[in-house]
Amino acid sequence: MDNKSSTPRITCAYLSQYVGKLVTVVGKVVQLRGEEATIDADGTIHAFLNREAHLSANNGVQLIGKVNPDLSIKVLSSVDLGQGVDYNLANAVVEVTHRYKPLFVYEN
Amino acid sequence: MAGYGGYGGGDGGGFMSGSQQGGSQAGGSKYADESLRPVTIKQLLDWEETFPGAELAIDGHPVTQVTIVGQVRSVKPQPTNITYRIDDGTGAIDVKKWVDSEAQGGEDGGSGAGAIAPDAFVRVWGRLKILGGKKHISANFIRQIEDFNEVNYHLLEATYVHLFFTKGAPGSGGAKQEGGGGDNMFVDQGYGAGGGDVAMGGAGPGGGNSAMQARLATCSRNAQIMCNFINNSPGGTEGVNLHVIAQGTRMSVRDITNAADELLGQGIIYTTQDDETWAILDY
Numbered sequence: 001m002d003n004k005s006s007t008p009r010i011t012c013a014y015l016s017q018y019v020g021k022l023v024t025v026v027g028k029v030v031q032l033r034g035e036e037a038t039i040d041a042d043g044t045i046h047a048f049l050n051r052e053a054h055l056s057a058n059n060g061v062q063l064i065g066k067v068n069p070d071l072s073i074k075v076l077s078s079v080d081l082g083q084g085v086d087y088n089l090a091n092a093v094v095e096v097t098h099r100y101k102p103l104f105v106y107e108n
Numbered sequence: 109m110a111g112y113g114g115y116g117g118g119d120g121g122g123f124m125s126g127s128q129q130g131g132s133q134a135g136g137s138k139y140a141d142e143s144l145r146p147v148t149i150k151q152l153l154d155w156e157e158t159f160p161g162a163e164l165a166i167d168g169h170p171v172t173q174v175t176i177v178g179q180v181r182s183v184k185p186q187p188t189n190i191t192y193r194i195d196d197g198t199g200a201i202d203v204k205k206w207v208d209s210e211a212q213g214g215e216d217g218g219s220g221a222g223a224i225a226p227d228a229f230v231r232v233w234g235r236l237k238i239l240g241g242k243k244h245i246s247a248n249f250i251r252q253i254e255d256f257n258e259v260n261y262h263l264l265e266a267t268y269v270h271l272f273f274t275k276g277a278p279g280s281g282g283a284k285q286e287g288g289g290g291d292n293m294f295v296d297q298g299y300g301a302g303g304g305d306v307a308m309g310g311a312g313p314g315g316g317n318s319a320m321q322a323r324l325a326t327c328s329r330n331a332q333i334m335c336n337f338i339n340n341s342p343g344g345t346e347g348v349n350l351h352v353i354a355q356g357t358r359m360s361v362r363d364i365t366n367a368a369d370e371l372l373g374q375g376i377i378y379t380t381q382d383d384e385t386w387a388i389l390d391y
Contacts, residue, residue, distance in 0.1 A: 005199070005200075006197060007195075008197070024197045060256065079229075081256045085257065086260070089257055092260075093260045093264060096263070096264060096267050100267055100270065100271075102150075103148050103150060103198070104150060105198065106150065
């Protein structure tokens with residue numbers, strides 16, 4: 001029952017490699033329009049939110065969701081991270097997790 | 109795991125000799141072998157118990173206590189413990205926090221659950237336990253994370269410790285003056301890579317050296333030592349022979365051959381007069 005699946009951390013640049021997969025994105029909320037949000041995660045990502053989402057513009061957010069073929073994200077879970085998120089750090093972590101995949105990602 | 113068998117099980121005190129290279133001198137003292145290692149959940153799930161009761165070892169090094177950071181997916185209060193399912197994006201694992209029946213019920217009863225709600229980020233300290241083939245962490249302590257950056261910090265720290273054990277301490281040993289550079293490389297990649305693919309070796313004509321250094325940072329310690337030695341030798345395009353390297357670095361011929369294969373694979377060096385003479389491939 002060990003849950004051997006990961007939700008890789010990605011930025012905008014990695015979207016195309018993860019179509020149809022679950023991913024984690026940390027970014028800044030640029031714009032909110034109803035159930036649609038624009039997130040900056042080293043590039044602009046469009047996200048379709050679920051009902052439970054409570055985001056605020058200019059705050060950090062962690063999204064977990066599925067990458068659509070048009071490279072938007074269908075959000076399954078979102079957490080407002082407030083102010084003070086170090087986005088450079090978050091982007092660096094994305095690079096590190098891709099560089100040392102055996103520590104972070106189950107491949108398949 | 110792979111490195112585990114190499115330590116042999118015969119030494120006294122029931123502890124592996126391997127743990128003593130971590131700097132402790134006390135033979136057989138369990139207390140001296142205590143460690144607290146930051147890990148990802150995937151590292152814990154990937155570990156296979158080689159025999160029942162085997163000590164947890166990651167990257168060939170024994171680990172007693174671990175710390176993880178993740179998000180709470182579910183909370184199940186039970187009579188004797190509270191079971192949290194923790195997910196850090198690399199995997200998910202159950203964490204059991206035993207309820208202290210001595211303490212007054214109000215604080216840690218199932219109802220309060222320490223006020224840790226689903227979706228909260230938490231840091232956990234504890235030990236990996238296996239029960240009926242299923243892994244869980246028996247937590248000494250769980251606390252909610254206030255600053256989200258701690259989540260990212262933890263992932264970098266786990267990577268750092270992994271690299272420390274697999275590639276050696278940054279700038280340690282006979283790594284000559286470039287050793288310090290090795291230290292910086294990790295940080296550089298971490299922070300610089302946000303902008304593009306420093307890490308992939310964006311080998312522009314101008315950035316040849318730094319691109320090489322970035323690639324070198326992914327190599328084993330032997331490869332780094334060898335590369336630095338060649339770099340500091342007057343061989344130039346003639347290259348430096350295997351035996352000169354062996355003498356200069358005090359590495360075995362076999363280690364050098366392996367390191368050379370690695371460096372050749374990375375395109376950092378090339379062979380010159382014969383198969384046992386190498387020079388740095390400069391842009």
